[in-house]
Amino acid sequence: MSNQTVKFSEEAIAECHKIIKRYPAGKHKSSLLPILHIAQAENEGWLSSATMDKVAEIIGITPVEVYEVASFYSMYNLKPVGKCVLEVCRTVPCWLNGAEELVSYLEKKLNIKVGETTKDGMFTIKTVECLGSCGTAPMLQCGANYHENLTNEKTDALLEKLKAENSRKSYTDII
Amino acid sequence: MGKKLLLEHINVPGIQSLEVYRKMGGYASVEKAIKTMSPDEIVEEVKKSGLRGRGGAGFPTGMKWSFLAKPVGVPRYLVCNADESEPGTFKDRYLMEKIPHALIEGMITSSFALGANTSYIYIRGEYFYVSRILERAIEEAYAAGWLGKNILGSGYDLDLYVQVGGGAYICGEETALLESLEGKRGNPRIKPPFPAVKGLYDCPTVVNNVETIAAVVPIVNHGGDEYAKIGIGKSTGTKLISAGGNINKPGVYEIELGVSVEEFIFSDEYCGGIPDGRKLKACVPGGSSVPILPADLLLKTSTGENRLMSYESLSEGGFATGSMLGSGGFIVYDERACIVRSTWNYSRFYHHESCGQCSPCREGTSWMEKILHRLEYGHGRSEDIDLLWDIQRKIEGNTICPLGDAAAWPVAAAIRHFRHEFEYHAKYPDKVKDTKHTPPPMPARVAVG
Numbered sequence: 274m275s276n277q278t279v280k281f282s283e284e285a286i287a288e289c290h291k292i293i294k295r296y297p298a299g300k301h302k303s304s305l306l307p308i309l310h311i312a313q314a315e316n317e318g319w320l321s322s323a324t325m326d327k328v329a330e331i332i333g334i335t336p337v338e339v340y341e342v343a344s345f346y347s348m349y350n351l352k353p354v355g356k357c358v359l360e361v362c363r364t365v366p367c368w369l370n371g372a373e374e375l376v377s378y379l380e381k382k383l384n385i386k387v388g389e390t391t392k393d394g395m396f397t398i399k400t401v402e403c404l405g406s407c408g409t410a411p412m413l414q415c416g417a418n419y420h421e422n423l424t425n426e427k428t429d430a431l432l433e434k435l436k437a438e439n440s441r442k443s444y445t446d447i448i
Numbered sequence: 449m450g451k452k453l454l455l456e457h458i459n460v461p462g463i464q465s466l467e468v469y470r471k472m473g474g475y476a477s478v479e480k481a482i483k484t485m486s487p488d489e490i491v492e493e494v495k496k497s498g499l500r501g502r503g504g505a506g507f508p509t510g511m512k513w514s515f516l517a518k519p520v521g522v523p524r525y526l527v528c529n530a531d532e533s534e535p536g537t538f539k540d541r542y543l544m545e546k547i548p549h550a551l552i553e554g555m556i557t558s559s560f561a562l563g564a565n566t567s568y569i570y571i572r573g574e575y576f577y578v579s580r581i582l583e584r585a586i587e588e589a590y591a592a593g594w595l596g597k598n599i600l601g602s603g604y605d606l607d608l609y610v611q612v613g614g615g616a617y618i619c620g621e622e623t624a625l626l627e628s629l630e631g632k633r634g635n636p637r638i639k640p641p642f643p644a645v646k647g648l649y650d651c652p653t654v655v656n657n658v659e660t661i662a663a664v665v666p667i668v669n670h671g672g673d674e675y676a677k678i679g680i681g682k683s684t685g686t687k688l689i690s691a692g693g694n695i696n697k698p699g700v701y702e703i704e705l706g707v708s709v710e711e712f713i714f715s716d717e718y719c720g721g722i723p724d725g726r727k728l729k730a731c732v733p734g735g736s737s738v739p740i741l742p743a744d745l746l747l748k749t750s751t752g753e754n755r756l757m758s759y760e761s762l763s764e765g766g767f768a769t770g771s772m773l774g775s776g777g778f779i780v781y782d783e784r785a786c787i788v789r790s791t792w793n794y795s796r797f798y799h800h801e802s803c804g805q806c807s808p809c810r811e812g813t814s815w816m817e818k819i820l821h822r823l824e825y826g827h828g829r830s831e832d833i834d835l836l837w838d839i840q841r842k843i844e845g846n847t848i849c850p851l852g853d854a855a856a857w858p859v860a861a862a863i864r865h866f867r868h869e870f871e872y873h874a875k876y877p878d879k880v881k882d883t884k885h886t887p888p889p890m891p892a893r894v895a896v897g
Contacts, residue, residue: 295609297523297566300649305631306614310573338631345633345803346614348573364535365736365793366692366779373883402617402797403535403736404574407692407777408699417577444576 279327280315289331302334305342309349314443318358319350347401348444355390355397356441360414363400366407375411376400378425382432395436416442451678451704453666453686454659458546464581466588469549475594477557477668482602485668490561494664496672498684503529503620503657504735504775505850506759509664510672515644516562517652525653526564527629528555528661530571530578531613531620534735535797536777539688540658542700544571544578548585552608554661556594557668559606562654566607569658570625573613582610617801621849622655624803635803636849659688680706683758687776689718693731694782696720709733709755709762710747713780726782729890730865733762734774736794737854739861740787741771742890767861786887787866788873788880791859792820798855806847812839813855820859823870826877833870837863866890 281289289308296303308328309320316324325339332339343349350358359379363372376398380386383396390397406412409421420431435442462468469475481490495510516524528551532540544551551569559567571579586608589595597605611629613619619628623637626648647653663685667675676684683705692698695713697720703712712718713728722728728743749755750769755762762773781790799813816839822828840856847853863870872888873880 295611297649300630302631303611303629306573306628307612309614310576310612334631342614342631342633346573346616348615363793364797365732365790366536368790368793369693369779369781369785401574401615402800403533403537405532405538405541405572407536407538407690407779410692410698414574419577444573447580448577 277321277323279321279324281312281327281331282315285311285315286331293332301332302338304332305334305339306346308332309339309343310445313349314445318354318356318441318443319352353390354399355394356439357395357415357435358397358399358442360399360401360404362402362404362406362410362412362414364403366403367410367412370410372411375413375423375428378428382428395439396432417444417446417448418442451686452702453675453678454543454550454662454688455547455700455702463547464549464585466549466585466592469547473669474549475553475556477665478553478560478594479600481557481560481668482600482604487561487563490557490664490668493667493672494561497663497667497675498672498679498682499660499663499667499675500683500759501657502659502663502687502776504534504737506773509656509660512644512656513562513654515642516654517645518563519652523566523649523651524562524564525648525651526555526559526562526567527625527648527653527655528567528569528658529620529622529625529655530569530575530658531625532575532658532775533572533617533620533801534737534775534777535794536690536692536732536779537735537775538690538692539700539776541575541578542690543658543662543688544575545581548581549589550662550665551582551658552585552589552594554664555608556589556599556606558654558656558661558664559608560599560604561664564654565605566609568609568611568629568648570611570613570619570629572619573615576612579610579612586610616803617797618803618849618851621851624849625655626653633803635805636851638848678704680756680758681760683760683773687757687773689757689776689778691719691778691780693778693780694722694726694785695780696723703757705756705758706761707757709757712757712778719778719780722780722782726784728780729783729785730781730787732771732777732779732781732858733757734772735777736779736797737850737857738772738774739767739770739857740781740790740865741769741861742865745769745865767857768864771861784886786824786880786883786885787862787869788820788824789883791862792817792824794858795820795855798851802851802855806852808843808846809852809855812843812852815839816855816859823873824880824883826873826881828874828877830871830874832874833863833867836870
């Protein structure tokens with residue numbers, strides 16, 4: 274299959290086994306979605322087929338059961354992404370409050386289009402559907418964090434901060 | 449009982465912690481339920497309260513609970529639906545983030561009533577940070593003996609876990625949620641059997657929304673009859689409304705059901721009116737799936753009555769002139785909004801979120817998005833309007849789950865009430881190519897219904 278190295282720290286493996294115990298005997302497959310989040314956070318923010326195979330092995334299910342689930346849900350990236358994935362909400366309440374302008378601003382500022390990653394591997398712009406932040410629009414999610422009520426100035430400051438931190442942002446980060 | 453039942457203590461510093469939550473009277477419902485009530489008595493109080501599912505469908509909660517099958521030796525489950533993904537809705541996030549123990553308390557009391565010894569809170573993956581807040585609250589509850597073995601020395605055991613999703617609107621549909629919780633794609637199941645008979649792991653299961661479960665706390669504390677005195681008619685109690693769009697004060701408001709829509713939009717206690725003195729154009733009052741209403745039909749029913757924030761009043765007149773309370777995702781549009789662009793946005797959403805199981809939804813949502821896109825970008829034809837109407841009509845009622853209806857209704861309502869804007873798009877492609885074009889004026893209402 275794939276030759277990519279798959280990373281799973283000891284803590285991550287321990288966390289996976291803790292999750293598997295939440296379910297009744299024989300229902301270990303229930304752990305798949307939470308474990309995919311851990312796998313993604315451990316492996317540069319995306320799931321290669323090798324990573325998914327490893328997940329199947331950890332849980333004790335077949336690889337295809339992992340592939341079909343990973344490809345169904347929008348939060349699992351099946352291709353490499355930048356360190357900071359800027360997920361801009363584009364659904365109506367955000368649209369009414371400037372989501373389209375926010376996307377254009379980011380595209381211009383980072384010189385990439387939606388779906389693309391900057392050459393330095395720092396940023397990916399992604400548009401997503403309603404994130405439940407309609408009262409604080411426009412907004413974007415980056416890792417676990419919601420960045421809300423964005424103006425051009427606040428967006429500039431956010432990009433500067435993320436660049437300075439220069440670290441990968443994951444949904445599983447503790448904030 | 450005041451009219452704030454869920455958010456009364458929301459601004460108390462430290463209310464996220466068990467200590468402060470307890471000081472404010474938290475966990476009294478668990479104590480009362482476990483020490484003084486039988487499970488059936490709790491179900492009876494919930495029935496008397498008239499509480500209706502707060503996720504959107506509005507089905508009576510007590511009745512849903514009473515359908516739960518109780519075969520001997522088979523575990524039963526309570527699953528909390530915290531998948532909140534209906535565009536315009538953010539009340540559950542607010543509640544869980546600000547006052548997590550309100551949900552944990554409701555989960556314990558409700559699980560006891562249903563005889564569940566293991567319960568799950570299924571939360572959308574994007575709310576990962578909220579899942580951490582809930583997990584911390586659950587840890588505190590375990591440490592204090594509110595969860596785990598032999599709660600309050602009663603012999604009742606309960607384990608509670610938080611499950612994060614992977615990003616899929618469809619998992620808010622209860623059977624898709626159960627599939628997802630089992631580690632599968634979120635494809636809704638064919639009903640019957642209903643989850644009350646065959647739910648999680650094929651066992652009897654109740655799936656309730658976050659706000660519904662939190663509302664069980666005041667119902668048990670004060671009694672179902674007292675709860676039923678709040679609100680109006682069959683819309684009892686309070687409801688969390690997530691208000692957004694073009695308003696001065698977006699946010700989550702707990703209202704007593706029965707407040708007038710006009711007061712909700714214009715009073716400073718709630719939305720605070722429309723910014724910069726612009727005019728109210730339209731509103732989607734209950735999350736993206738419910739029909740859009742133009743300002744006149746939003747504020748008054750077709751018979752000239754004041755429209756109220758209640759299940760009955762918002763749906764008065766059926767879809768011809770009414771809408772639905774739904775999830776309480778209240779999206780306000782000012783006069784600048786282009787209804788065609790809005791409808792295209794919704795159709796894109798439903799196309800993106802269709803699980804693909806049923807052909808009418810899988811294909812129909814894609815066609816509607818495509819047609820609305822060409823109308824909005826100045827390549828539309830006048831026949832497109834009737835074509836859209838035809839497609840939405842063929843999706844509605846012809847799918848396994850309600851996503852098909854949810855995709856059809858916004859398109860139908862937009863054409864029903866704003867047909868002139870669709871015609872304008874077909875007729876003046878050059879004018880609408882600018883995505884910021886001014887929408888044409890609303891024609892005088894000729895006939896309603």
